[in-house]
Structure formats: structure tokens, C-alpha cells
Amino acid sequence: MKDTATPILKTEALSIGYQKKAQQQLIAAGIDIEIKAGELVAVIGVNGIGKSTFLRTLSGIQQPLAGKVLCNNIEIGKIDALELASLISLVLTEQPVSRNLSVFELVALGRQPYTNWIGKLGKNDLRQIISSLKLVNIESLQDRKCYELSDGQMQKVLIARAIAQDTPLIILDEPTTHLDLYHKAYVLKLLKDLTRKTKKAIVFASHEINLAIQLCDKIILMQPGKVKFGPPEELLKSSSFSEIFPSDIISFDPETASFRIKS
Numbered sequence: 460m461k462d463t464a465t466p467i468l469k470t471e472a473l474s475i476g477y478q479k480k481a482q483q484q485l486i487a488a489g490i491d492i493e494i495k496a497g498e499l500v501a502v503i504g505v506n507g508i509g510k511s512t513f514l515r516t517l518s519g520i521q522q523p524l525a526g527k528v529l530c531n532n533i534e535i536g537k538i539d540a541l542e543l544a545s546l547i548s549l550v551l552t553e554q555p556v557s558r559n560l561s562v563f564e565l566v567a568l569g570r571q572p573y574t575n576w577i578g579k580l581g582k583n584d585l586r587q588i589i590s591s592l593k594l595v596n597i598e599s600l601q602d603r604k605c606y607e608l609s610d611g612q613m614q615k616v617l618i619a620r621a622i623a624q625d626t627p628l629i630i631l632d633e634p635t636t637h638l639d640l641y642h643k644a645y646v647l648k649l650l651k652d653l654t655r656k657t658k659k660a661i662v663f664a665s666h667e668i669n670l671a672i673q674l675c676d677k678i679i680l681m682q683p684g685k686v687k688f689g690p691p692e693e694l695l696k697s698s699s700f701s702e703i704f705p706s707d708i709i710s711f712d713p714e715t716a717s718f719r720i721k722s
């Protein structure tokens with residue numbers, strides 16, 4: 460059956476990178492992707508390939524070098540900041556957050572685009588905050604100070620804040636850094652469940668290729684100068700994963716869809 464749903468996010472002939480005076484540092488060109496409601500999408504690629512640059516461009520905080528990013532069919536640079544905050548929530552792992560806040564207070568910050576100028580929470584805001592805490596299963600932590608949390612707990616709080624922002628699209632940069640294998644799988648599985656329960660689209664950058672292949676609807680695979688995009692099964696068929704890393708130490712085993720150390 461043909462999939463006709465309108466994409467929440469779309470790029471057209473997008474080029475990403477940096478412009479310094481007359482000099483251009485091109486990271487990737489010709490990027491055409493579409494992300495629809497309810498999809499879980501991973502951005503993968505080696506260190507320094509441009510995953511964060513790409514996510515910053517998708518979220519409108521960095522200008523494209525060429526081409527377009529469209530959110531709900533509107534060019535992202537033409538959407539005003541407050542409206543954009545009701546469309547996209549962004550979770551940057553290394554973002555400075557006030558760890559003196561309680562978990563409840565930090566999650567409540569997700570309601571900022573909707574509260575009045577003194578930030579007073581209404582009934583609907585409280586409902587959204589409580590439902591976000593429940594969805595991420597951290598209700599029992601709500602009165603704890605953020606400085607008392609483990610990295611994994613803090614990761615869940617940042618996800619809850621993004622859910623409280625109640626946007627159709629959530630973008631996360633490396634939501635599983637510092638986590639052990641169990642908690643990496645836990646957080647990614649949580650993101651997958653959220654796409655199913657809430658119909659939000661979630662895009663995240665990750666080094667967890669094995670988990671991304673198992674869990675994601677689509678994968679954005681970044682390679683020098685170019686980007687491949689599609690369901691993991693399609694990328695597996697085209698042997699795309701074996702091209703990600705230099706082949707001297709590890710190789711991709713298509714049978715198990717995972718990387719192995721060469722003996």
C-alpha cells in the first residue's frame with residue numbers, strides 16, 4: 460500500500476556544513492529525507508562525520524548551506540521561534556541544564572512555549588507534565604533534585620521534558636551516551652514505545668548501530684560527503700553498513716546484522 464501521510468519533516472537537496480567568511484566547509488550535500496508521524500529514525504555514522512551538524516540544521520538552529528528543511532511543508536527559517544518550539548523539541552545531551560531544579564521543575568520547563576510570561580502553569584500544563592513523567596516511568600523521581608540523579612535517570616528526565624513540550628517531532632543528539640548496554644537499549648526501546656503510543660516522530664543521533672538496526676523504522680546513514688536514507692532492511696540489502704568504518708579492525712556481519720572484531 461502506498462504511504463501518503465504528509466511528512467512532519469522533509470529535506471530537499473539539502474547541503475549542510477559551515478560557512479566562514481568566503482570559505483565553505485561542506486559536510487554533506489544532496490540530502491533528501493522524509494520523516495512521518497510515528498516514525499523512529501536514527502542518524503548514524505563515524506565520529507566527526509556530521510551527525511550533530513545535521514540535527515542542528517534539521518531543528519533550525521543552524522542554516523543550511525543550500526537546499527531546504529521543511530517542517531509541516533513550511534521552510535523552517537520562515538517559522539517564528541515560538542511556533543517552532545511547538546513543532547520541534549530538541550534534546551542535546553551535553554546541554555547545560557540547571558541541576559538545582561527538581562525533576563518536576565525541569566520537566567515543567569518543557570511547557571515554556573505555552574505558559575504565559577511569568578511561566579504560570581495551567582491545568583493542561585500540569586496534566587502534560589504528569590503524563591510525561593508517567594510515560595517515561597519517572598514519577599517516583601519527581602521531587603528529587605537533578606544533581607542527585609544518575610546519567611541514565613537524567614537522560615529520562617530530558618526525554619520527559621521533550622514529551623511535555625508536546626511537539627509532533629522530537630530530535631535528540633546522542634541520548635544514550637554514558638549509559639551501559641542495558642540502559643542504552645532501555646532508552647531506545649522507550650523512544651520506540653513513545654512513537655507507537657503518541658504518534659510523535661523521533662529522530663536521534665547514535666553510535667548504537669546494532670540497536671538502531673533492530674529498533675528503527677528508518678536510518679539516516681552519514682558517509683563522507685553523502686547521506687543514505689531508508690528502512691534498515693533496505694540498507695542491509697544494499698550492504699551500506701559495511702561501508703561505515705575502515706575495514707582494518709571490524710567488519711559487518713550481514714547474517715547477524717552486527718559488527719564483529721576481525722581476528
Ligand SMILES: Nc1ncnc2c1ncn2[C@@H]1O[C@H](COP(=O)(O)OP(=O)(O)OP(=O)(O)O)[C@@H](O)[C@H]1O
Nearest residue numbers: 477484486504505506507508509510511512513664
Ligand atoms: N561550529 C563549528 N564550526 C566549524 N566546524 C565545525 C563546528 N562544529 C563542528 N564542526 C566540524 O564539523 C564536522 C562534523 O562535526 P559534528 O559534531 O557534526 O560530527 P558528529 O558526527 O556529530 O561527531 P561525533 O560522533 O564525534 O559527535 C567536524 O569536522 C567538526 O570539526
